[in-house]
Amino acid sequence: MERKSFDELYRDILQQKIDLREPLPPEYDPLHLDCLLHPKNYAPVFQTTQFQNCEEEIKRKCIQSCLFEAIKEEENGKVSIDTEKCTGCGGCIHSCKPEKLQGSRDLLAVMMALWKKKGEAYILAAPAFMGQFGKEVTPGKLRSAFRILGFDGMVEVALFADILTMKEALEFDKHVRKAGDFQMTSCCCPIWISMLRKEKWMDHVPGAVSPMIAAGRVVKRLHPEALTVFIGPCLAKKAEAREADVADAVDYVLTFQEVNDLFEAAKIDPKTLPERGRDHSSRAGRIYARTGGVSEAVTKTVRQLRSDGKSIQVKAEQADGVSDCRKLLERFRKGDSDANFLEGMGCKGGCVGGPKAMLSAKQGTEYVNEYGNAAKVKTPLENPYVMQLMKELGFDTVEALLEDETLFTRNFGKEFSDN
Known part of the structure; x- marks a missing residue:
């Protein structure tokens, strides 16, 4: 089953299509919900899906797009965002063609x-x-x-x-x-x-x-x-x-x-x-x-x-x-x-x-x-x-x-x- 996107979860909660007192339906990603409910645990820019499936050129451009060196590639090939270094400038969001990056949203919190x-x-x-x-x-x-x-x-x-x-x-x-x-x-x-x-x-x-x-x-x-x-x-x-x-x-x-x-x-x-x-x-x-x-x-x-x-x-x-x-x-x-x-x-x-x-x-x-x-x-x-x-x-x-x-x-x- 293909899961719904971060944006879809955000909108569905605002439109009261989801009751947060109940378990999250399987079509939604629990990580997305945690990002919405506890934004301070994440960088101002966070990954909605993992980067390891991205082509090397896309990963490299993503890393290079960050003026403050907050994006780095781990030994296992995953790309992570440093919560302490990320300034929220948003440059990486605009450069990410697969659209796997989102700006933090504090509204539900x-x-x-x-x-x-x-x-x-x-x-x-x-x-x-x-x-x-x-x-x-x-x-x-x-x-x-x-x-x-x-x-x-x-x-x-x-x-x-x-x-x-x-x-x-x-x-x-x-x-x-x-x-x-x-x-x-x-x-x-x-x-x-x-x-x-x-x-x-x-x-x-x-x-x-x-x-x-x-x-x-x-x-x-x-x-x-x-x-x-x-x-x-x-x-x-x-x-x-x-x-x-x-x-x-x-x-x-x-x-x-x-x-x-x-x-x-x-x-x-x-x-x-x-x-x-x-x-x-x-x-x-x-x-x-x-x-x-x-x-x-x-x-x-x-x-x-x-x-x-x-x-x-x-x-x-x-x-x-x-x-x-x-x-x-x-x-x-x-x-x-x-x-x-x-x-x-x-x-x-x-x-x-x-x-x-x-x-x-x-x-x-x-x-x-x-x-x-x-x-x-x-x-x-x-x-x-x-x-x-x-x-x-x-x-x-x-x-x-x-x-x-x-x-x-x-x-x-x-x-x-x-x-």
Whole structure:
């Protein structure tokens, strides 16, 4: 009997064709079910069937497609994916012609966690969410949709991008004053960070967590038993959420495609729901979702930090997609750039170009820019909600972000962690 595919199992569960309280019917693969119910036990990309039946040329291309050397061939001829090394960049999925690779899906695990939750549950929405579920679906309507599903609230990660913008601007103002110094960012893209680790550039990465991690940590600081679920267009965020030094922040990561699957399965049409409006983020935090957004946000905030007008000029360069990131690093290594601020985005267009987005990068960018322009304030230093939240968390001044060693800091490199 030919077994059904991983996708078929996923869809059949969502359509309630399978009762998980009963033994799994023989036409389905138990490995597929385990991947769906326990995604943290697997890499962000996993094998739906074994590779040993693939032709040698296909196996070789698959191994070579991984920039981070996470795919290797064992002595028995099987190909395996290293859970620790896999960043979830998705390059191997696109290069696998037999389609034996799938991106991790946390949706069923999230549904189970919601049923068993002890405290509150929060959605952490990436800045790229605008327009992903329809032009008419506002942030307030999304909040209503998630309330129906059992979540207690939706937090915009753009608010925490505001805080990280201040932290990166402070780091820039402090460290780039050194002659010949430079800063590499953005902390929001896990693929870029993984590339910098591999190329040993981490001494010039400021010790800042990503906005996703900052949001999760703050929610758990304020609500210790909270379930935190990040939603975004990026498969690599699943890998980032599991990294040992930040695994305390985000319990699960859902892609926008998974969220759309959930809405369809629950027969929820967000655009028909009432508004539950909030407006907490500045333009700076909202535009993190597209290429150039981090550079623009930090540049404007650096200028505002020094009322004496003696701020260091930000000379930024951006890299768009993995190939461009590699080229930028190579040019910089050769001295072919005078930039002092490098922003890398692993996807073309930035986060809006993520592999699990519902829109094209162009459409996503348009929605992000519209939402950014609609913000009541332009930078985090003008944002009263940022200042209010920081005081609640024990930060009496903006400069106190440089002294933080818990909520918003990672020990990426020696230089930028030395305060």
